[in-house]
Amino acid sequence: MIKTISRTENVFKWLLFVTITAMIQSCGGGQQEPSQMPPANVDFFKVTATAINVEKKYPGMIEGSVNVDIKAQVTGYLEEIYVKEGDYVSKGQSLFRIKGDVYQEQVNNSQAALKSALAAQANAKIELEKIRPLVEGKVVSDMQLKTAQASYDAATAQVAQAKAALGSSQINAAFTVIKAPVSGYIGRIPNRIGNLVTPADATPLTTLSEISNVFVYFSMSEADYLSFMKERKTDANSNTVSLIMADGSVYDHKGRLETASGNIDRSTGSIALKAIFANPDRLLRSGGSARIILNKAFSSVLTVPMASVKDIQNRHFVFTLADSNKVAMKPLEIEGSSGVSYLVKAGLQEGDKVALNNIDVLSEGMPVVPAVIAADSLRSN
Numbered sequence: 001m002i003k004t005i006s007r008t009e010n011v012f013k014w015l016l017f018v019t020i021t022a023m024i025q026s027c028g029g030g031q032q033e034p035s036q037m038p039p040a041n042v043d044f045f046k047v048t049a050t051a052i053n054v055e056k057k058y059p060g061m062i063e064g065s066v067n068v069d070i071k072a073q074v075t076g077y078l079e080e081i082y083v084k085e086g087d088y089v090s091k092g093q094s095l096f097r098i099k100g101d102v103y104q105e106q107v108n109n110s111q112a113a114l115k116s117a118l119a120a121q122a123n124a125k126i127e128l129e130k131i132r133p134l135v136e137g138k139v140v141s142d143m144q145l146k147t148a149q150a151s152y153d154a155a156t157a158q159v160a161q162a163k164a165a166l167g168s169s170q171i172n173a174a175f176t177v178i179k180a181p182v183s184g185y186i187g188r189i190p191n192r193i194g195n196l197v198t199p200a201d202a203t204p205l206t207t208l209s210e211i212s213n214v215f216v217y218f219s220m221s222e223a224d225y226l227s228f229m230k231e232r233k234t235d236a237n238s239n240t241v242s243l244i245m246a247d248g249s250v251y252d253h254k255g256r257l258e259t260a261s262g263n264i265d266r267s268t269g270s271i272a273l274k275a276i277f278a279n280p281d282r283l284l285r286s287g288g289s290a291r292i293i294l295n296k297a298f299s300s301v302l303t304v305p306m307a308s309v310k311d312i313q314n315r316h317f318v319f320t321l322a323d324s325n326k327v328a329m330k331p332l333e334i335e336g337s338s339g340v341s342y343l344v345k346a347g348l349q350e351g352d353k354v355a356l357n358n359i360d361v362l363s364e365g366m367p368v369v370p371a372v373i374a375a376d377s378l379r380s381n
Helices: 002-029 101-136 142-175 222-234 375-380
Strands: 040-046 049-070 076-081 094-098 177-179 184-186 206-221 240-244 255-259 270-278 289-305 310-312 315-321 327-338 341-346 353-355 368-373
Touching (some): 049 184, 049 327, 101 142, 206 222, 206 289, 222 270, 222 289, 240 270, 289 327, 353 368
Parallel strands (some): 040 368
Antiparallel strands (some): 040 353, 049 206, 076 094, 094 177, 184 206, 206 270, 240 255, 240 289, 310 315, 315 327, 315 353, 327 341
């Protein structure tokens, strides 16, 4: 009996040994080296300097060369409106008439006052001429002559005062007919016949815009302004600008650029400029919107496609091909953009090979399988 139990224990120990050995082999003995990813296939292009023309666009607002708010200069009820909104009027043309009965009565009163003053002046003159020979003949005293002269001078002053009052009343009466101070297009007319209008009204009767020439106002950053001012010293054509109208078409006439403000706005860091455009067809209207195009020519500049540039926290990087077919990550300074390419200010040299694809999986020092693409085929794409 004792021998049977011993044999069973030996079999149990042998099975336990075999099981533990198998587990150890499955956990550690069969472990293999991890497989490595093969190098990525990456296309590169060689950076070369080229001449390029860069367009910069700025949103702008159109204004007439003359914009006039037409306001009443006397108080009264609007009696006539001679024009319609959108009409083109000539300088001196009648636009509105204010009921002017009260002002005409003021003219009549001033005319009567002037006649009375003239009569008093004439009477004083007669009295003066009557007394003068009597004084010379010593019939009356010299004091009476001085009194007559003073009366005549006072009557003459009354005539001048009456003339001034008449002129003022005539001016007010003339103000009841409101005329165009310049030629141009009539804007919105908010008032209607019968409305009371006064010189203190905040809203004008209408606006009048002269648009044979128009101004397009826009703003550019301080950096762009400094660059523009430096360029205009060497390039006379830098003052010539183009305009894109609201429908996306390019305006037929070129414009001339001028500075609209002498100071940089502290709140925005920009400066206001204006472009002057001829408008013979009256196509551009005051209050419209447009985009100004400034062209800048580079005789020799390095460019890289935007798709090859990695943007990390507002900084730009590219991957270049280094020794042993490994990539190096280089920071860039961007001058501007043209189409789908960035203009490189610093960070690359002519002849550097820049990665075109797979930039999201690349990292510093990573090996790759490079393929250099010709620059001509890159431009064609």
